Amino acid sequence: xxxxxxxxxxxxxxxxxxxxxxxxxxxxxxxxxxxxxxxxxxxxxxxxxxxxxxxxxxxxxxxxxxxxxxxxxxxxxxxxxxxxxxxxxxxxxxxxxxxxxxxxxxxxxxxxxxxxxxxxxxxxxxxxxxxxxxxxxxxxxxxxxxxxxxxxxxxxxxxxxxxxxxxxxxxxxxxxxxxxxxxxx
Numbered sequence: 001x002x003x004x005x006x007x008x009x010x011x012x013x014x015x016x017x018x019x020x021x022x023x024x025x026x027x028x029x030x031x032x033x034x035x036x037x038x039x040x041x042x043x044x045x046x047x048x049x050x051x052x053x054x055x056x057x058x059x060x061x062x063x064x065x066x067x068x069x070x071x072x073x074x075x076x077x078x079x080x081x082x083x084x085x086x087x088x089x090x091x092x093x094x095x096x097x098x099x100x101x102x103x104x105x106x107x108x109x110x111x112x113x114x115x116x117x118x119x120x121x122x123x124x125x126x127x128x129x130x131x132x133x134x135x136x137x138x139x140x141x142x143x144x145x146x147x148x149x150x151x152x153x154x155x156x157x158x159x160x161x162x163x164x165x166x167x168x169x170x171x172x173x174x175x176x177x178x179x180x181x182x183x184x185x
Contacts, residue, residue: 002091003106003130011105011129011150012157018169020123022176024115030083032175033111034061040181041065044167047160049073063090070156073097078109086113093132103138105153106130113172123172125165129153 003009020027034053041051047068054062056079063078075097078090088111096105110126131139131146139149167185174183 002108003132005108005128005130008146009131009136011131011135012154013126013128014154014158014161015124015126016158016161016165017122017124018166019116020113020121020169020173020176021119022121022173023118024086024113024121026176027113027121027172028085028176029088029111029113029172030080030085032172033063033088034083036063036171037181040171043182043185044171045160045164048164067160069096069160070152071098072156074105074107076107076109078107087111096135100142101138103135104132105135106132111168123165123169125161125168127157127161129157 036051038051042048045067049066049068051063051065054064056062061080061083063080065076065078067074073096075095076092077094078092080088080090082089090109092107092109094105094107096103106129108128108130112124112126114122114124116122131149136146139146170185171181174180
């Protein structure tokens with residue numbers, strides 16, 4: 001069940017866009033993501049460790065991503081809520097592992113493509129992190145305020161998003177134009 005982000009549980013919100021030099025009609029974000037090889041995911045950030053596709057018990061596709069966000073090792077269990085050629089919305093209750101211990105954070109991940117003109121599209125990568133009740137207890141037990149946790153998460157998430165978004169866009173562009181991964185960025 002999705003936790004609605006409010007001021008009392010918000011950790012971060014990062015929105016970064018990049019240009020895809022391909023017409024919107026050739027772009028299929030859902031296909032790109034559902035077939036994304038682990039090595040291609042790793043090429044899109046120095047902090048990406050692994051990615052794979054599976055499904056939950058109901059047969060809904062899931063993307064499992066392992067990465068560093070700041071100093072936290074994060075294991076994300078994204079369940080696809082919506083997945084179309086121009087838009088994917090996924091929700092994860094992610095494991096976060098730090099020097100202080102382990103907790104859980106909800107992460108909403110949205111990928112969107114929009115037409116600019118007949119040859120170019122705009123790609124937007126949106127990431128919202130929300131504290132779970134478990135995370136709020138974790139930071140309280142470790143003497144960390146929500147404001148301190150949110151500041152650290154916002155800085156780390158935004159830096160991560162700025163690194164991966166242009167490379168995701170290039171990977172989507174390569175898949176749209178040439179039908180392949182592992183082409184030069």
